[in-house]
Amino acid sequence: ADVCVGGRSDMSLEGLRRTFREHVFYTQGRFPMGASRNDLYMALAYTVRDQLLHRWIRTVEQLGREDIKIVSYLSAEFLLGPHLENNLINLGLYEDVRRTAEEEGLDIQVLFDQEEEPGLGNGGLGRLAACYLDSLATLEIPAMGYGIRYEFGIFDQEIRDGWQVEHTDQWLRLGNPWEIARPEITYHVNFGGRTEPYEDEQGRYRVRWIPYRTVKGVAYDTPILGYRVNTCNLLRLWKAEAVESFEFEAFNVGDYYGAVDQKIYSENITKVLYPNDEPIQGKQLRLEQQYFFVSCSLQDMVRIYKLLGGDLSRFSSHFAIQLNDTHPAIGVAELMRLLVDENGMDWEPAWEVTCNTFGYTNHTLLPEALEKWPVDLFAGLFPRHMEIIYEINRRFLDEVRNRFPGDEDRVARMSLIDESGERYVRMAHLACVGSHAVNGVAELHTRLLKEEVLRDFYEMMPEKFNNKTNGVTPRRFVVLSNPGLSRLITGKIGETWVSRPEELRRLEKFVDDPAFREEWRRVKLENKKNLARLIRERTGIEVDPSSMFDIQVKRLHEYKRQHLNVLHIIALYNRIKQDPAYDVCPRTFIFGGKAAPGYFMAKRIIKLINSVADVVNHDSDVNGRLKVVFFPDFNVKNAKFIYPAADLSEQISTAGKEASGTGNMKFSMNGALTIGTLDGANVEIREEVGAENFFLFGLTAEDVTSLQKNGYQPMEYYRSNPELQAVIERISSGYFSNGDQELFSPLVDSLLFHDTFMLLADFGAYMDAQRQVEEAYRDQERWTRMSILNVARMGKFSSDRAIREYCKDIWKVEPVPVTLE
Ligand code: 26R
Incomplete structure (x- = not known):
């Protein structure tokens, strides 16, 4: 350790400055005058990395015990x-390094921006x-x-x-x-x-x-x-x-x-x-x-x-x-x-070691997302693994036959090889058989795993199954992303909540303090202004920070139902068109997320969002009361500006489809209220924050299954809901596509004739819940109370709890x- 003292591990302001200057010169090969923004970022990153190395080497020594x-x-x-900002926070060096940079004439935010x-x-x-x-x-x-x-x-x-x-x-x-x-x-x-x-x-x-x-x-x-x-x-x-x-x-x-x-x-x-x-x-x-x-x-x-x-x-x-x-x-x-x-081990001891070593986490219930590989492809690439899998399978199916004599249907269902048509290796079965523990990522998801996707495995070895509800790190998603809120919280209850977020509960006793609520709103408004600035830079759209920020950011997927959100926007738009004096609650609808490049429908939903935005944002009857924004290139870097600015978090997947969701947690930890279905971790978030602080709507997973079984007819919902008809008519008439009636017909047809994800069945309930959202938002004192209670009760969703x-x-x-x- 001593070799480092006074060297680059020196944490004093003077030491940090010297190390930084050395990196500009010796690592980047520049005089300060000739250094580019990237040179300066690199020099700062190396300065911070130097601080990590000592700890790293000591940790790796432990790994070698x-x-x-x-x-x-x-x-x-x-x-x-x-990495840069996160490492500074974890090191406790944020303020010192910010000052060092400042004294060198540098804005640390600009250097953060430089990091890819x-x-x-x-x-x-x-x-x-x-x-x-x-x-x-x-x-x-x-x-x-x-x-x-x-x-x-x-x-x-x-x-x-x-x-x-x-x-x-x-x-x-x-x-x-x-x-x-x-x-x-x-x-x-x-x-x-x-x-x-x-x-x-x-x-x-x-x-x-x-x-x-x-x-x-x-x-x-x-x-x-x-x-x-x-x-x-x-x-x-x-x-x-x-x-x-x-x-x-x-x-x-x-x-x-x-x-x-x-x-x-x-x-x-x-x-x-x-x-x-x-x-x-x-x-x-x-x-x-x-x-x-x-x-x-x-x-x-x-x-x-x-x-x-x-x-x-x-x-x-x-x-x-x-x-x-x-x-x-x-x-x-x-x-x-x-x-x-x-290594010359015999099969049985090797198998015992293997099973004791592995644990398997499942992250999806969508049957089409369960991984399987054609046997020909697999065996061609891995001939030895194919033999090993056959041997694992032979022994495993013997056990199945022992436990369930005469049940050959079960044997076929549980086999590591799908032989119903073209032959496939079923990766989830391999993972399940070769692990001592199998877990889902939210209570509901784990229950559905046991009852449906892996039912046979649960019946045979229930002791393997357990739930581990997901969590997210409060360091990146609160401390780093939302410094204003973090300061406010720390000022009230001290800083221990960062490692022990159960302590956030102590905020509850301040919900009735008007001055605290005022400050809470001020922080949110500041965050909304920051996002508004970024939206202007990235899209050219002007949004009003005093409007409700209603945000849905996540991968584009039909089961996540971004288009249900769009149907609501169009319904509000129609009300305004019918009566320009309609008293709509001013809202900014913000979307973000990437579509898989080959996912036709998802890409068309992006186009729909942008087309609706073009019309709504420029309609003089709307008069700026509604704005729709598609924020391009949603990623971890700009997520930092998005979660803290949200008033409302959209978690509206078809019940039973979203394994957990983790964005739901990031929003709520930053004081957004959730409008959501009983899906994934939403169920547990609602339990924690209290039903009265959560806007619930829609079918349950059981409803979805039984509707499906009894032959779901989206047309019936369409026929019985005039507002829904008018919304669909707006789209199919070409109103958002310069008269082009073809552009969105794949979307409309899919909704009217298939609607795999039951948007039409949930539309009415969603509209009702959105009305309750409006009502709550109009009462800012009430809304703030709900927001504070959301943050105070989110401790469970720290990834620290999950990892413990x-x-x-x-x-x-x-x-x-x-x-x-
Ligand atoms: C087979 C393959 C290419 C593939 C299938 C499915 C690749 C990726 C996926 C996506 C799955 C595994 C996924 O990302 N699941 C998400 O995991 C999150 C963390 O547990 C959950 O919060 C989220 O609900 C779930 O969709």
Whole structure:
């Protein structure tokens, strides 16, 4: 430690300034005068990273102790968002570094702006992984995140003429100061080829895999610091490269171009994140990505464990591996292969180790989103894993037959292989069978998992199933995003709420204090002004900060029902058109979110939102009382301005479809009230904040199922509701599309003749709930009370609570405090 004192770890103002200047010169190679904004950002980032390294090295030393258990979070996505500001907050150096920058003549906000966010995820699942890394470190749990270092993360979204246009995300273009490449930590990953039986020295039957090609994985490490603790865990992301031997062989036969081809081919594996939050049918590269990062990660753990002198039969007492959805589920077969083929273990002990090591989190109930891979594709890429899966399946189905004699229908339903038509490997079944714990992400979701999607598995092994309601980190989503509110809260109850948000309850006793309510409104108004400014910059639209900010930001998806929100807007518009004196509550409707590039309907919903916006925003009868905004390129970076500015949070998915939702939590923690269905974690949010502080509407999951069963007829709802008819007529007449009646007919037809997500069935109830929202908003004192109570009662939804539950019930791990001496 001493070597660092007075060096770059010096935390004094003077030390920070010196380190910063050194980085401008020695790292960026600039005199201060010639430094670009990026040079200055990089120098500041390195200054902050220097502060992390000491903690990081001490934490990694702990990871190398034989007697402690490490959590290994396997996820194809980590949607981290910008690091700089977050690290400053967690270090407790925000104010000092801001001042240092200021004294150097720099505006720290401008430097924050310069950071490209690592958008290595699609939405909820990837952002959850990032929140969990924050909480693991904050709770001082030794943990590693393992994933893929995509060269291109989620695409950047531009809105052109009302349509979504995608641009590649070049987040690494200007360098990434937060990662450290570890070119000496590499593994070989094999693909294709065939297997071959042989006898080992003891004359035992063994199998070896003779692959067709090999790719190299290189580790890139990013430090993940906890809040005000010394624990600094690491996120290890793998980049694919060509193995050296390719170039060498090609060189020998003089095929230089062939060698370069091979190199490009290998590097393809980690080029790009698939931007779908829907199944990717049979895309070989996607399956290669999954195996690639899982194999590197497991090889890494086995290497670390052996280095400690560990005996592989006790592997599960050193590592608890969590599968973030089924994307890394092939890890079950890969760990078996490593133990049995590569380390000579027998099947039964290896299987016990495997099951004790893995836990599986399910994140979706949508049947079409359950991952399955064609057997031909799978076996072609992973012939040995295919054999292992068949063997797991054979043994497992024997157990099923034992427990349920004569029930061959059940055996077919539970098989790891779907043989009803073309044959598929069912990844959720593999994950379920190979794990000791299976969890859903909200109470309702876990119940539906047990009753529907994984019912047979629950019947056979109920002890595996448990719920872990999602949570989000209050560091990024309150402290960092909403400094005004954080200051107000801390002024009242002290700052301990940041690590122990149960303490927010102590705000309840101030709800009747008019001065406090006044300040609460002032903070919200300030946040709305900030968002209004950003909306003007990004869209040119002027919005009124005193209007109600009604916001829906999330991926575009029919089940999330952004178009139900649009139907409400059109209904209000129609009332105004019918009677311009109609007393509408002034509102700004804000949407944000990306559509999967190949998702036709979702893209058309974006176009609809923008088309309605064009009409409503310029109609003189409306006279500015309603505004509609599509905020382009919703991501972690600009989420910071969106959640804190919301009055109303739209959580309106069809009941039973949204596993949990986490945006719902981010809004409510920032004092927005929710209008929502009984879906995902909405149910629990409403329980916590109180029914009287939540605008509930719509069918229950049970209603949805029974309606579906009895033959849902959207037309019946259409016929019996004149206001709904008028809304649909506005769209289909071409009113929002310059007379073009075709543009939105796919949307309208889908609603009238199919309506899979039951918008028409919920329309009436939604309109009623929106009227109650208006009424409540008109009474600002009442609204403020409700807003305060929402914040005060959101403690449960901190990711710290979620992670504590995972640690206790699934991982069996304890905190290991880190000291710096
Ligand atoms: C198979 C495949 C390509 C794929 C399917 C589904 C990829 C991604 C998804 C999206 C799923 C896994 C997802 O993001 N689920 C979300 O997880 C959040 C965190 O638990 C939940 O809050 C959210 O409700 C759920 O949709």
